[in-house]
Amino acid sequence: MTSSTETATLQDLPDMQAPPIVSHDAWAAAHAGMLVKEKALTRARDALAAERRRMPWLAVEKDYRFEGPDGSLSLLDLFEGRRQLIVYRAFFEPGVHGWPDHGCIGCSMVADQVSHPAHLNARDTTLVFASRASQPDLARLKARMGWTIPWVTITDDFDADFGVDQWHGHNMFIRDGDRIFRTYFINNRGDEAIGTVWSYLDLTALGRQEEWEDSPAGYPQSRPYKWWNWHDDYVPGAAPDRKWVEVSDAGEAAFREDRE
Template sequence: MDNYRNPQVVSRSEWLSARRQLLLHEKALTHQRDELSRARRALPWVRIEQPYSFEGPHGHLSLADLFAGRSQLLVYHFMFDEGWSEGCSGCSFLADHFDGANLHLAHHDVSLVAVSRAPFARFQAFRQRMGWKFPWVSSHASPFNREFGVSVSDDGSSQYNYEPYSGSETELPGLSVFYRDADGTIFHTYSSYARGLDILVGAYNFLDLMPKGRNEEGTMDWVRHHDRYEGADADKSHCCHE
């Protein structure tokens, strides 16, 4: 049974004792997370040889163009396929966090860009509906999505999250990180998928502090596009959910 349904009620001094014990675990996890981040940064790099092509608001873009003059690039592989009229609700949940982050990342040598397989024109109405400002481009004419593991086959021949994939979705979420050297050479440094994307979801960090936690039966089963929550029109301040 979840703790919030049957809480142990104690005195303030007993609570402080339990809280101090939990703090030891929290500090240990923080140190483990720091070690994991160091190990992530220590991964070997792969030189990008393929001239990937993208489409943005002003036409053709190269992978180098996505850096926008910075040395680091984080690509979010946003699920939006050719025939869709709106983006995946889970990807949209993550994307609701991007504009706030980009206010700071752009001043710290990082470009954050969403990339989708659908043609550029296909997702413009949805982008406007969501009110997003972050860069979002199409990889429609490029093998980029396939080669970075997010456009897959449902016939059992593909991998997703570094394991054989047996699901039915052919577009999947992920993130990929790139570095651009001073001489223009581009390297792939990291990619992550599935629960590895939790690190981008600030709302989950808030929920993890709450008595009910994430309170979901399946990952993101409660999530809606932020204009489809009950009362969304009346209260725009809660559009950090998606």
């Protein structure tokens, strides 16, 4: 970090092998070539998400219990009435680096990049963090770090049974009434880019639930962009904002060539 009176230059990095400096036309050509590869990657990522939505489901047979701010909760309770649930195992407990003032540095970075949960909730999906620390400890940590993510205390073998007793990870679930199914699991480097609405939804069984997606027949889908709203203005079951539909329709028309 330079002071206000210093100017950073590449001379500060004497071993750095910088790319060539080129004309505007040469730069535009290089960018166009890179864009072709980026579009291919985007389509490959979409295809992988489509394959993920066709993964078989695993029934959850045990009655797992958690502690929340208001008392004991079941795994079903964590859904908060929604169809899908994402549970991130965050390490904040005795024996973890940073205890008792902080959680794991990596898990804390994940928490820092979580987008507002209202957008996930609008897609019938709930996000919950789970740790072994007590609720008073979790409340203290959330207040210190400015986090508002729903966060429960693990009280049984949930972490061991779902591959997150020794390492972080996200488990995805879906429910059919009172029946719960595990649909996907991701950890390691798969966790590092998690945090946006889209990164979460792409890992779920139902995906983004938009019409352009390749999903099995009967999956819920609606027009892209139209379901978006300000995070403090979602109303369950309400029609899309009419003015926003007009604005987004105009934007789509202007960029019809490729929605990606």
